[in-house]
Amino acid sequence: MAPRKFFVGGNWKCNGAGDDVKKIVTVLNDAEAPRAPSQVKGLLRPDFAVAAQNCWVRKGDAFTGEISAEMLVNLQVPWVILGHSERRALLSDQMIQGLKVIACIGETLEQREAGTTMEVVAAQTKAIAEKVSDWTNVMLAYESVWAIGTGKVASPAQAEEVHDGLRKWLNTNVTPAVAESIRIIYGGSVNGANCKELAAQPDLDGFLVGGASLKPEFVDIVKSATVKSSSA
Numbered sequence: 001m002a003p004r005k006f007f008v009g010g011n012w013k014c015n016g017a018g019d020d021v022k023k024i025v026t027v028l029n030d031a032e033a034p035r036a037p038s039q040v041k042g043l044l045r046p047d048f049a050v051a052a053q054n055c056w057v058r059k060g061d062a063f064t065g066e067i068s069a070e071m072l073v074n075l076q077v078p079w080v081i082l083g084h085s086e087r088r089a090l091l092s093d094q095m096i097q098g099l100k101v102i103a104c105i106g107e108t109l110e111q112r113e114a115g116t117t118m119e120v121v122a123a124q125t126k127a128i129a130e131k132v133s134d135w136t137n138v139m140l141a142y143e144s145v146w147a148i149g150t151g152k153v154a155s156p157a158q159a160e161e162v163h164d165g166l167r168k169w170l171n172t173n174v175t176p177a178v179a180e181s182i183r184i185i186y187g188g189s190v191n192g193a194n195c196k197e198l199a200a201q202p203d204l205d206g207f208l209v210g211g212a213s214l215k216p217e218f219v220d221i222v223k224s225a226t227v228k229s230s231s232a
């Protein structure tokens with residue numbers, strides 16, 4: 001089986017518009033990147049206007065999955081539909097089809113302190129597994145709630161224990177092939193200083209990075225892939 005390819009994702013959450021985007025993209029790209037127009041905007045006659053189907057209720061910050069009004073303005077999307085009754089937060093089979101999915105799981109501080117971490121993440125993974133028939137385009141992101149945006153990173157041993165436990169769960173409850181091939185990435189206060197030690201853990205296949213993905217140190221985190229001989 002091919003080695004798992006190290007993955008580093010930057011989760012900008014509801015941050016980044018205008019000059020902030022330019023700065024970080026310039027760092028990553030080493031060149032000024034054009035603002036990509038959406039596919040619809042690129043195809044449509046200019047006398048039609050495009051609307052977004054929702055937007056974040058407040059100003060931008062650490063709000064995964066949200067797009068702020070400011071971001072829409074930046075993208076030259078002038079309209080937004082708000083409060084529509086068809087919006088759903090649940091993961092469904094349809095949401096997975098045709099998309100690559102980073103499915104996030106993780107325990108709260110109370111659950112960790114109660115010693116139920118593995119039970120919690122296994123139950124969360126079970127709920128995901130019930131919706132997934134083809135695991136090719138799915139990865140799991142283990143993000144403990146207590147580590148997200150707090151500066152309290154899981155120790156390499158804590159992360160490895162959960163990643164290893166998840167792989168064992170997948171081995172028993174999905175298939176040994178999926179357990180071996182799926183990427184299990186870690187998220188929660190990853191930064192340029194702690195990424196290498198985490199990346200060296202055998203069952204840790206990459207990162208989902210919040211705050212540090214908005215800073216130049218994100219490049220160091222991307223480079224931590226080289227800690228793994230199997231990375232590309």
Ligand SMILES: O=C(CO)COP(=O)(O)O
Pocket residue numbers: 011064143147148149150151187188189190208209210211212
């Ligand atoms: O939520 C996260 C990634 O999805 C992690 O956020 P931080 O890296 O800011 O802790």
